[in-house]
Amino acid sequence: MSLFISTAHAAGEAAQQPSMMANLLMIAVFVAIFYFLIWRPQSKRAKEHRSLVESLGVGSEVVFAGGLMGKIVKIEGDFAVVELSRGVEVKIQRASVISVLPEGTLNNL
Secondary structure, eight states: OHHHHHHHHHOOOOOOOOOHHHHHHHHHHHHHHHIIIIIHHHHHHHHHHHHHHHTOOTTOEEEETTSOEEEEEEEETTEEEEEEETTEEEEEEGGGEEEEEOTTHHHHO
16 A cells, blocks of 8 residues: 555656636637638628629529529519519529529520
């Protein structure tokens, strides 16, 4: 038993803990990485999409999230009526539009 006690007393000092300043610096670095790599680009894309949705008007040729393409016939608040082909109209949410095509694109397909 005394063999174990002497070994415990012979152990060296424990390593020092990093200072509080080093911990705060590490947290600040992680927050900066999160901000510049994730949050800022996402908010920029959201802002561009919001301006795209607000710029939609009657006659715009659009592609929506499902991959369908059509021409906007009527806008009703947050919804738009889109003509996919002659006589085929669907009502979509304006937020589902992912891009606006140049005029005449649907006629050339």
